[in-house]
Amino acid sequence: MKERLTVAMPKGRIFDEAVELLRKADYQLPPEFEDTRKLIIELEHEPLRFILSKPMDVPTYVEHGVADIGIAGKDVMMEEERDVYELLDLQISACHLAVAGLPNTEMSKVAPKIASKYPNIASQYFREQGEQVEIIKLNGSIELAPMIGLADRIVDIVSTGQTLRENGLVEYATIKKVTSRLIANPVSYRLHEREITDMVARLRNVLNVHA
């Protein structure tokens, strides 16, 4: 039996789409894969082990080599800036990173406040715009910040736009389109090049993209 490859899978939003994609690529994931509370799942018929992690932690596991490969949103890749290879755009969980705020408002002239779950992306974006800002890190319900006077703007994910709309906020700028990516630890990639390129080829085939 070949040595098992460890795959870091993000729990939450990306999970179901990632599982569907892997099944289409003919990976025999057990039916209970979606329901279990287990955090490590080994496949019977393929030399694969899955670890189920918080989406933001996937690049950490891959950088440290405890996972050989993983699936992570481009947003997470940009925020975490880990030393990993990005092998393939999986074209799932599409959304975008945006700057949003209350309509018809200027940012404060002095140290405007930006609330975000993505402090690194937010500070880099405003630095590139030549704006000196104060970043306020939040962990969720980011849209609250401008509504209750905590921040002038937010940097957050927009998907359908429903959360912005229902809270009377508008988008001021798009920062980056986001989809999920297949990533690899550089050393694992060299050691398991055949297995990893085989996985990339199977996924490319499903996605109908060619090198």
Ligand SMILES: Nc1ncnc2c1ncn2[C@@H]1O[C@H](COP(=O)(O)OP(=O)(O)OP(=O)(O)O)[C@@H](O)[C@H]1O
């Ligand atoms: N509407 C959306 N909101 C947030 N993330 C989205 C959305 N649509 C797609 N995504 C993708 O899904 C990933 C986030 O998944 P999820 O919301 O499950 O994780 P999370 O934000 O860490 O969750 P939580 O902190 O609520 O447990 C993002 O990294 C992004 O790539």
Ligand SMILES: O=P(O)(O)OC[C@H]1O[C@H](OP(=O)(O)OP(=O)(O)O)[C@H](O)[C@@H]1O
């Ligand atoms: O454009 P939409 O389709 O409305 O999706 C965007 C919303 O979804 C995410 O929040 P999430 O549901 O993860 O909640 P939280 O960040 O408050 O935990 C994101 O932070 C936005 O608030």
